[in-house]
Amino acid sequence: MKPAPFRYVRARSVDDAVAALARDSEAKVLAGGQSLIAMMNVRAAKPDCLVDINALSGLDYIKVKDGGLAIGALTRHETVKRSALVKEHCPLLAEAYEWIAHRAVRNRGTFGGNLCHADPASENPAVALVTEASFVLKSAKGERTVAAGDFFKGVYQTAARQDELLIEVRIPSRPKGQGWGFVEVSPRKGDFAMTATVVTLELAGSNVKAAKIALTGVSDRAIRLPSVEAALAGKPATEDLFRAAGEAARKAINPSSDFHADDAMRRDLASTLTRRALTAAKSRCA
Amino acid sequence: MNKEKITVTVNGRKHEKEVEPRRLLSDFIREDLRLTGTHVGCEHGVCGTCTVLVNGKSQRSCLTFAVMADGAEIQTIEGLGTAEKMHPLQQGFWEKHGLQCGFCTPGMLMTAVELLKENPNPSVDEVREALSGNLCRCTGYQTIVESIQRGAEIMRGGK
Ligand SMILES: Cc1cc2nc3c(=O)[nH]c(=O)nc-3n(C[C@H](O)[C@H](O)[C@H](O)COP(=O)(O)OP(=O)(O)OC[C@H]3O[C@@H](n4cnc5c(N)ncnc54)[C@H](O)[C@@H]3O)c2cc1C
Ligand code: FES
Ligand code: FES
Numbered sequence: 001m002k003p004a005p006f007r008y009v010r011a012r013s014v015d016d017a018v019a020a021l022a023r024d025s026e027a028k029v030l031a032g033g034q035s036l037i038a039m040m041n042v043r044a045a046k047p048d049c050l051v052d053i054n055a056l057s058g059l060d061y062i063k064v065k066d067g068g069l070a071i072g073a074l075t076r077h078e079t080v081k082r083s084a085l086v087k088e089h090c091p092l093l094a095e096a097y098e099w100i101a102h103r104a105v106r107n108r109g110t111f112g113g114n115l116c117h118a119d120p121a122s123e124n125p126a127v128a129l130v131t132e133a134s135f136v137l138k139s140a141k142g143e144r145t146v147a148a149g150d151f152f153k154g155v156y157q158t159a160a161r162q163d164e165l166l167i168e169v170r171i172p173s174r175p176k177g178q179g180w181g182f183v184e185v186s187p188r189k190g191d192f193a194m195t196a197t198v199v200t201l202e203l204a205g206s207n208v209k210a211a212k213i214a215l216t217g218v219s220d221r222a223i224r225l226p227s228v229e230a231a232l233a234g235k236p237a238t239e240d241l242f243r244a245a246g247e248a249a250r251k252a253i254n255p256s257s258d259f260h261a262d263d264a265m266r267r268d269l270a271s272t273l274t275r276r277a278l279t280a281a282k283s284r285c286a
Numbered sequence: 287m288n289k290e291k292i293t294v295t296v297n298g299r300k301h302e303k304e305v306e307p308r309r310l311l312s313d314f315i316r317e318d319l320r321l322t323g324t325h326v327g328c329e330h331g332v333c334g335t336c337t338v339l340v341n342g343k344s345q346r347s348c349l350t351f352a353v354m355a356d357g358a359e360i361q362t363i364e365g366l367g368t369a370e371k372m373h374p375l376q377q378g379f380w381e382k383h384g385l386q387c388g389f390c391t392p393g394m395l396m397t398a399v400e401l402l403k404e405n406p407n408p409s410v411d412e413v414r415e416a417l418s419g420n421l422c423r424c425t426g427y428q429t430i431v432e433s434i435q436r437g438a439e440i441m442r443g444g445k
Contacts, residue, residue, distance in 0.1 A: 001329075002310070002313075003310070004308070005306065006308060007307070008290060008307035008351075008353055010353075030354075033349050033351070033354070034331060034346070034349050037331075037348075037349045037351065038330040038331045038349055040308075041310070041329050041330050041348065041349075042330060050307070052353070054354055101419070102334070102418050102419025103344055103397070103400065103416060103418075103419065104334065104337050104344040104345055104346050104397065104419055105331060105346065105349075105419060107343040107345055108345050108349070108350070188418065189418050190418040190419055
């Protein structure tokens with residue numbers, strides 16, 4: 001199949017783009033196109049109007065600002081993957097990128113487009129939840145910031161309104177001593193996750209001070225597991241505790257089945273990957 | 287439907303054309319420019335056979351609209367070598383039997399060109415990682431990996 005016809009607008013600036021989105025209530029942003037064009041090719045998406053933001057300058061950057069990273073929405077995946085600043089300030093994100101897409105897709109796909117696409121098996125939303133990132137949205141009416149916990153709303157659904165452009169994602173820097181873990185199983189490396197677990201861990205002596213756990217691929221969106229996190233706090237950070245957390249994760253989720261993995265398999269993965277991610281995180285608490 | 291005017295340079299030749307915004311770069315290359323060496327398999331980004339280089343970087347031509355390539359420099363498989371004067375990677379594929387039906391080959395080659403630009407002597411694991419987005423239904427990949435390593439060897443000056 002081929003994409004349905006649409007009107008094409010090439011935005012030259014952020015103001016240009018938000019004006020075009022405000023003008024036409026059917027308009028949709030076209031970033032790297034690595035999800036949107038694929039959906040248009042099978043006519044799962046038939047937008048009337050596309051606002052192409054690829055010619056826009058000033059949204060492609062990675063900076064350190066206010067104790068964290070500020071990543072422009074149009075920064076290509078491959079740029080984020082190779083960034084020394086990302087490795088230094090958010091090694092968890094750098095590690096997630098070992099699993100995200102393939103080179104040709106990463107050359108073109110954008111960090112912002114990936115988060116706005118909100119695929120339920122995507123890695124970055126889980127990283128955003130655990131790092132408590134925030135999203136800067138701009139429209140002709142003004143700017144607002146949305147916390148990661150409020151951003152993902154369901155399959156391909158986010159808090160961004162039709163007339164809003166994601167311009168920047170802010171990720172707090174890793175606190176000193178915080179360990180991190182990212183473990184994934186996917187049908188082919190570089191494809192969406194069957195299940196992935198993302199954690200951060202802080203210790204006080206040999207006990208858990210704080211743990212954050214998010215899973216992707218087990219719900220209609222990436223999810224945090226607050227009850228599992230709370231049960232870890234204050235306890236000795238042992239392999240037994242991490243195994244118990246894995247078992248708790250198995251019970252805390254309610255995954256659906258598809259041709260890649262059924263409900264039982266996803267629960268098994270959640271259990272094993274949570275234990276492994278916590279173990280990896282502990283080894284990095286320094 | 288209204289059309290957009292675009293200018294693209296493909297394998298060193300400049301083309302000015304009018305295209306519908308929904309025209310995929312893959313169809314533009316194959317149908318408007320009649321360069322049918324670039325293949326189309328899945329048309330949703332999964333198989334990699336449509337891979338071309340846009341401004342030197344690998345890209346899925348099925349996941350790009352031709353209008354988005356306005357002003358770009360594109361290299362397709364036709365720009366790599368000829369039957370008389372093969373590119374070292376083509377020579378490698380020929381020597382090591384890197385293809386059977388040949389459907390995946392244009393994408394494999396363009397992907398490998400990018401790899402060798404950055405890494406002239408890749409290990410088996412590095413080649414496999416680079417090829418993770420390219421599917422082959424015939425070879426089992428073993429000979430493709432060997433072909434790329436052989437191509438790399440020729441490019442480094444080996445016989
Ligand atoms: C073979 C293959 C494998 C892949 N593997 C993975 C994987 O392992 N993990 C993964 O996470 N992804 C994967 N992807 C998807 C890839 O990461 C996409 O790049 C990404 O999901 C979308 O980013 P994009 O820039 O291409 O956005 P587009 O496709 O252009 O847009 C996606 C959606 O976001 C909206 N949008 C884009 N930018 C903005 C913005 N700035 N403001 C508001 N709305 C915006 C669009 O309107 C659209 O609805 C894969 C894709 C392919 C083809
Ligand atoms: S045809 Fe483009 S990736 Fe399959
Ligand atoms: S040689 Fe037939 S698909 Fe690769």
